[in-house]
Amino acid sequence: MANSKSAEKRISIAKRNQRQNRFYKSSVRTLTKLYLKNVELFKTSQNPSDREKAQSLLNSVYSLLDKGKKRNVFHKNTVARKKMKLAAQLKTIDNN
Template sequence: MANIKSAQKRILVTERNRLQNRFYKSSVRTLTKMFLKSLETYKTSQNPDDKVKAQKLLGSVYSLIDKGSKRNVFHKNTAARKKSKLAAYLKAV
């Protein structure tokens, strides 16, 4: 453990940021998997309700990616790349 007060504070700040980064990254991965699963469901069933569900999930993934980008969890180009890739998946269906 650090002895200097500023070093102790940096340890606390770093831990807080690590947990925040982990939350955003894992949430984006989870929602992306849910989105891809709903796309697969739509591919097999061709039910319009499934496509609407996938579009709503895409919106929530976009929202979380944008919030993470705003808080410097994701670089802006990384966020744009992730969003573009997800949109391409939806367009291909």
């Protein structure tokens, strides 16, 4: 238990930051899985509408990653690596 008012505040701030970090990390994981599922669907169907859906999901993942980077949830190199890997998934299908 906290002994001072400042210690209580630090505990509450740590909990707030933990919730925020968990939100960003779990949302990125969920959207990434959904994106990869749509990429596989596009790979099999080669339907342009499936590609558009995958691209819109990719944009959503990019947005969350960038917001997480801005709020110091993710390191900038981690964000760059994840974005590059995700973009390469869709790009390889387009090149084939």
